[in-house]
Amino acid sequence: MDVPDLETIKEWMGEYFHEHAGEFATALGLARAIRALRSSGRRAQGSRSERARGPRSVVLINANGSAAATETMTELARRTLRPEDGFFVHGVTAADGPRPSGASVDPRAAVPQVLAAALRARPDTTDAFVVSDFGDQAATELRAVLRVPVVGMGEAALLEASSARFGVAAGTPGLAESIAARIDALGLASRCTGIRVAGDGAEALVPDPGELRARWATAVTQCVDQDGARTVIVAGGEVAEGAGESLAVPLICPVAAACRRVRSLLG
Missing domain, CATH: 3.40.50.12500 (Rossmann fold)
Known part of the structure; x- marks a missing residue:
């Protein structure tokens, strides 16, 4: 069997990276988001105990990328977690998440976007998260790095x-x-x-x-x-x-x- 020379190996590696660039970028973004959330999670417990007791903050993350759907879901959430009962519900949209459609969607497609949305929502000042996606995308990852309840809608x-x-x-x-x-x-x-x-x-x-x-x-x-x-x-x-x-x-x-x-x- 002939052993390829170094230049051939470099060429093969370049082609492979080009074909799988999206996967590498997703993995890199996911790792960065998890590291940032883990850091926020460590700060969260102390910051919540230090601030005056007020409305409990709940962040609803819509994984499907539709701002209109986020608004509808947030209004639904506020009927159960009512302001008069001491809750404040804030809805955020996972940027670039898969939009609602009739087609099948990779059940893990929005995980990096959901993690990034949780980071934007300031986990250190949040009392609980709701992942508003029936597949519960990223709920497991969020639970692993945050010290507050994370509830998946489907589960x-x-x-x-x-x-x-x-x-x-x-x-x-x-x-x-x-x-x-x-x-x-x-x-x-x-x-x-x-x-x-x-x-x-x-x-x-x-x-x-x-x-x-x-x-x-x-x-x-x-x-x-x-x-x-x-x-x-x-x-x-x-x-x-x-x-x-x-x-x-x-x-x-x-x-x-x-x-x-x-x-x-x-x-």
């Missing part, structure tokens, strides 16, 4: 629903895949009756409230009548409110479930 909703046989109404096929993976990861497949999709792609996110409500209502009804669900997770936020008003089963909003979990952890 909170699924665990709350798992006391009964539950179904899930999802907005798009891509989201349904992410939800199925999270159910398997939490060991809840035997409790889930199935996932129903409210549309066949990105058009499920159309802004017509009447059409959206009708699609969600159909998906929720299928979960109950055809699959036998005793409770349904409606992974669609505000647009799905009232989707199952005529059904005698509880509906779970993932954002609200995550906020209930935060409230119980903070006391």
Whole structure:
């Protein structure tokens, strides 16, 4: 076997780096974000004990890159973590995160952006984080470096629903895949009756409230009548409110479930 000379090896290395530059950049950014968050996490405990007791600060991180979705989720969160109860909820958007669509998305695609968003939100002055993504992207990494509660929206909703046989109404096929993976990861497949999709792609996110409500209502009804669900997770936020008003089963909003979990952890 011929041994390549040094120049050939350099050429091969250059080609490999060029082909995988995005992966290297992501890994480098992820490492930097984790180091910065770890440093902030070490400072957090002392700074919280030193400042006067005031509203408890909760940061909601939207992983999908949509500022409009962040605003909607934040308003939903404030209905559970209310200012009059001593909570302040601030929503931040993971820059360049994957936008909502009907297509499948790498379940880890937004991890570096979520970590960076947490760093921008000043972890040293934050009492809890909510990762507002059903795949709970970066929740594990944040828990490893921060000394405050980090609640994943998907995990909170699924665990709350798992006391009964539950179904899930999802907005798009891509989201349904992410939800199925999270159910398997939490060991809840035997409790889930199935996932129903409210549309066949990105058009499920159309802004017509009447059409959206009708699609969600159909998906929720299928979960109950055809699959036998005793409770349904409606992974669609505000647009799905009232989707199952005529059904005698509880509906779970993932954002609200995550906020209930935060409230119980903070006391």
